[in-house]
Amino acid sequence: MPMMVMILSMALLAVFYSLAPAHAQAARPATFADLVDQVGDSVVNITTSSVVPGRTGPQPMVPEGSPLEDFFNDFMDRDNQGERAPRRSQALGSGFVISEDGYIVTNNHVIEGADEIQIEFRTGLELPAEVIGTDPNTDIAVLKVGPEEPLQFVPFGDSDVMRVGDWVMAMGNPLGQGFSVSVGIVSARERALSGSYDDFIQTDAAINRGNSGGPLFNLDGEVIGVNTAILSPNGGSIGIGFAMSSTVVTRVVNQLQEFGETRRGWLGVRIQDVTDDIAEGLGLEDPHGALVTDVPEGPAMDAGVEVGDVILSFDGIEVEDTRELVRNVGNAPVGETVRMLVFRDGATQTLRVTLGRRETAEGTETLTPGQTPELPSSGEVMGMTLVPLTDELREELNAENVQGGLVIEAVDPASDAAIKGLIPGDVITEVGQQPVSAVDDFETRVSEAEDAGQKSILLLIRRDGNPRFVALGLGND
Template sequence: MLQLLATRRGCSRHGPAVQTKRSSGVQSKATTYSAHPGFGARSRATLMALGLGLALALGQAQGAFARAPDSFADLAQQISPSVVNITTSAVVSGPTSGGPIVPEGSPFEDFFRDFMDRNNRGGESAPRRSEALGSGFVISEDGYIVTNNHVIENADEIEIEFFSGTRLKAKLVGTDPKTDIALLKVESATPLPYVTFGNSDLSRVGDWVVAMGNPLGQGFSVSAGIVSARNRALSGTYDDYIQTDAAINRGNSGGPLFNMDGQVIGVNTAILSPNGGSIGIGFSMASNVVTKVVDQLKEFGETRRGWLGVRIQDVTPDVAEAMGLSEAAGALVTDVPDGPAKDSGIVAGDVITQFAGQPVRDTRDLTRRVADSPVGEAVPVIVQRDGKTETLQVTLGRREEAEAAEVRPAAATPAEPQEAEILGMTLSPVTDALKQSLGLPADAEGLVVGTVDPTSEAFAKGLREGDVITEAGQQKVVRIKDLEDRITEATDAGRKSILLLVRRAGDPRFVALGIE
């Protein structure tokens, strides 16, 4: 099983080193032309020109594919003064870990038990100070430093060690756990050497990169590799990682990933590993995400992301077919609680195709665009609804405030009890008894899923007992007949599937089921 590991030394989210490997260049081969007795001077000149052109082309190709730097020394010398080692400490309590391991029944077992008991009277160890190591980099001469949130999380003391050997205490300016970024500040009597951010969107797969940090607590270290992949998403809502084979080890967390111009294009964060050892896959949060977070932390001490106020899912090919869409793109709205979207007229079943003048590829694309938009800004949102396009103006709220509020499903009405087998499921309308037994809200409505045929498409697509179908064909269903009518309408319209809105524990999602 692969594990995603952070790279802070002394933290449970550690990661090992990553190996890097160079490729050889392309070799060209000279071509010799012999003069034919029937060729005139013009023909020979033409052949000579062609030969020269071919040689130049091959030389350019060789340069393009084999342009590896002779050395990274000049770049390392340029960027090293801005990279820092970070030591954090915190007072922890509870039993100490890492004590001697003695086999059961060993003659030393009683000795070590007595020894530990004397040092752990009362059943708990005395408070102790725990330390961890990480990396970071200076982004301004007045002492702002970027690192990972998990490097400084829960720390009560943060010390910065500079390349020169100078040590300064740092204070925490702000953190963003969603992107694992933290901003620190030190006070220095002299201006500090610093580095600037580059445009991570310009980095290409195959570009050379350099990682720098404090691996394994050994001090400042440089490693080189290439960009292995772009736009990696791991587990966060705003993930945009650069994958690299440059060595990223324990203690590298928070350190910079540089391009060959000495600009920071990523913050080294994690590696992928099956057992804590290296398999050559490291991840750095892209600078174009980091810069927005850093600017907000510097200005407000916290993030202030835009909030649209919708629940969404990707438009899959079967969902697109069920809705009569021309392509599987955009973000399908599954629920609209009280908030900016509801105030602007967006409803469940709308497909958001454009936001603020830019096309929306999928839910991840929309989420990031909304988050990057200023709070309180009015933006145009284009949706597809019932085969037509509508443009709505939405004034964005603040996501951090919205996340603190409880989001509940829309109101519902009771229905007459009955039961039927449809699309491989046993369905019955919501009743008071079902609300109580399933823990549904008092205003719940729809069709409750009973048994699901394990061989059915419904089972394959994740429908299970206790799910509540609230819409079919983008219309509310309260009775069995409502669903049957929607299936008939979809069949008459020549569609091969029907779109169901399904809620589980209050969370909605759309599922397209075949009706042929």
């Protein structure tokens, strides 16, 4: 009986393969050798060299005239000529040629800080390279060599058409083993690590140190990603590698080639994701879009954007969350006027905004948190002890631009406010999207929300000058 089952299973398997679509069988290559021959001469090894400052540290204290003074002076003289002297450090990486006249793409971290960059080709040719431009935000850099003859190069493909399960091939200089090839599949798409513009392809093709900056190819020999990072507990490949998608890379490379720098669109708002309870508090049917928490001077303010607006679409593209909005705005041309659909006061309206340039218009301000000061008499609402914001507290809590407002003096650990992360020193500027300056104002907003049958109420708070919305449950069933 077991033999009959096995024979039947094999017969069914044969029938299955005979009926399988021809394109499905063709998608399983018998070898990757032809693909390697097609693109191999366009992949390069990169060696960088930089001067590392000499080791510094405290000098031994020897009393003048001590018998050990001459000994320590001789020792320090020898040490300064050895370990303490500046030294040269080398690093390895990968890259690929994108034009016959010698433009090369790699990772910014491969060449960052280098004063010498040497490019090695599979043919044995070695050429020095200069940096054309870098973008730390996406970890992309463009280099240029001066070849005597046209170089073989590879084109970019469309990473957006790649599907989970598609074959991919990585090529590079892993652990100094130049021109190594590994293959795998697309394990996931649209991964984010830590950057605002992240759009990584995850792959199980072996990627190790030294693969950084190398290409991830589709089966047509097109670059659909730049190998950038791995997830590993030991520093070696465990089958979780990340390549920045060509959709992102091509825009960056084009700008670096044209301008030597990036030029991203800038909207000029602070935003946060819309959670389920925030959506309920706003009267928004689905929790999506980007919720505006602050509108400083800039394009958004000029266009009439207000705190509490939810940006639902940007330039005709639906906005799912803050990450998507940041990426879409960054991809938009500087100076372009685009339409934005926002949700405000229970209805939608369209605004037109002319984008600025992020690199020049948006500065990073370092904020130093102040200590929670001694607060005056207070009232308690929803598990929070609150006091009005005074001029003295405005300065200490970095809230100089806040009109009115309540300061949290204490939070009941069992309250929803504590669960949502509110802490003493937070400044509440709005409750139910209305400004508050007294505890009575807060209580009135809560009563109105409860009478309206709301399950939660929105608070706009500021912590160390940074605004965000928080939805607290009202306990209504």
